[in-house]
Amino acid sequence: MLTDLALGGRWPDVARDMRRLQEEMNRTFGGFRFAVPAEYPPVNVWAGADGAIITAEIPGVAPDQIDITVHQDTVTLRGKREPAAPGKDATVHREERTVGAFARTLVLPFRVDSEKASARFERGVLILELPRPPADKPRQIKINPA
Amino acid sequence: MTDNTSGAKAQTETVSQAPTFLPAADIYETNDAVVMLLEMPGADPQSLNVTLDKRTLTITASSKPFAPQGYTLVHAEYEDGNYERAFTLSELVDGDRIDAEFKDGVLRLTLPKATPSPAKKINVRAA
Numbered sequence: 412m413l414t415d416l417a418l419g420g421r422w423p424d425v426a427r428d429m430r431r432l433q434e435e436m437n438r439t440f441g442g443f444r445f446a447v448p449a450e451y452p453p454v455n456v457w458a459g460a461d462g463a464i465i466t467a468e469i470p471g472v473a474p475d476q477i478d479i480t481v482h483q484d485t486v487t488l489r490g491k492r493e494p495a496a497p498g499k500d501a502t503v504h505r506e507e508r509t510v511g512a513f514a515r516t517l518v519l520p521f522r523v524d525s526e527k528a529s530a531r532f533e534r535g536v537l538i539l540e541l542p543r544p545p546a547d548k549p550r551q552i553k554i555n556p557a
Numbered sequence: 558m559t560d561n562t563s564g565a566k567a568q569t570e571t572v573s574q575a576p577t578f579l580p581a582a583d584i585y586e587t588n589d590a591v592v593m594l595l596e597m598p599g600a601d602p603q604s605l606n607v608t609l610d611k612r613t614l615t616i617t618a619s620s621k622p623f624a625p626q627g628y629t630l631v632h633a634e635y636e637d638g639n640y641e642r643a644f645t646l647s648e649l650v651d652g653d654r655i656d657a658e659f660k661d662g663v664l665r666l667t668l669p670k671a672t673p674s675p676a677k678k679i680n681v682r683a684a
Contacts, residue, residue: 431634453634459627466623468598468635470662495594497585504584508596535598535662536623 451513452488452537460549462542463519470535471508477537481525486541489514522547575619576638580664584644591648591668597640598662599623605659607666609652615643616664649673 427450434453457464469477471492478489494510497503524544531538583594597605599620606617619639649671656667 454632455623455630455635456632457625457628458631459625459629461627464625464628468662470596470598471594473661495583495585495592497592498587500588501592502586504586506583507581508583508594509581532661534600534602534659535596538623 465539474532593666595664
């Protein structure tokens with residue numbers, strides 16, 4: 412499941428995968444208190460003939476607070492998770508949600524048509540559609556009969 | 558406030574293949590209410606279920622699988638699945654006035670504390 416196919420042909424980072432696995436275990440078995448800070452936000456990358464779709468789980472952040480930049484083949488997500496302000500007289504029982512600024516950069520194996528790139532935010536999940544420019548798309552070449 | 562998820566997990570056996578996650582929670586208490594914030598990114602609002610049975614508060618939801626046509630998943634760091642978490646409330650809560658709001662993948666529950674009934678004095682009949 413943890414393949415790095417889409418990340419620009421870089422070598423898979425074993426340490427990062429280990430951290431990711433640990434986070435996944437924590438998420439499943441509930442050991443949030445021992446969670447290791449991994450790269451945030453977690454992303455899924457979908458690849459197709461027309462480009463790629465990147466989805467990221469960013470719950471609790473207002474859509475206008477997420478800054479997305481696309482430059483050639485590089486996509487950067489930036490934002491800040493604000494702490495819940497319970498007020499002065501409130502007693503805090505649990506604070507498992509992490510807060511603070513985040514930034515994540517992904518390198519795709521193709522250039523992105525930044526004019527046509529689009530983003531939407533649905534229930535805490537950011538969906539980025541990153542099409543390839545038509546000129547960059549693989550073209551089928553026919554063999555001429557001799 | 559006790560978190561009793563591990564107990565609930567062992568008893569249930571899900572039919573679907575989707576994994577079940579424990580949503581991260583922030584809980585704080587003000588003078589008149591207990592406020593809970595649960596992170597459930599991608600959860601379908603239709604599937605959200607909040608139940609209060611005596612003092613056990615259970616929250617369940619499931620996320621719709623995201624699968625765009627013509628695309629294949631090449632890199633995955635998170636999975637779609639179900640969210641489930643149960644809490645035992647230490648405080649008496651007014652079940653009729655619980656407010657739940659789901660916004661940007663975070664469920665905000667406001668549980669107003671039940672007003673304690675005034676202490677009753679019982680007269681003792683002397684025989």
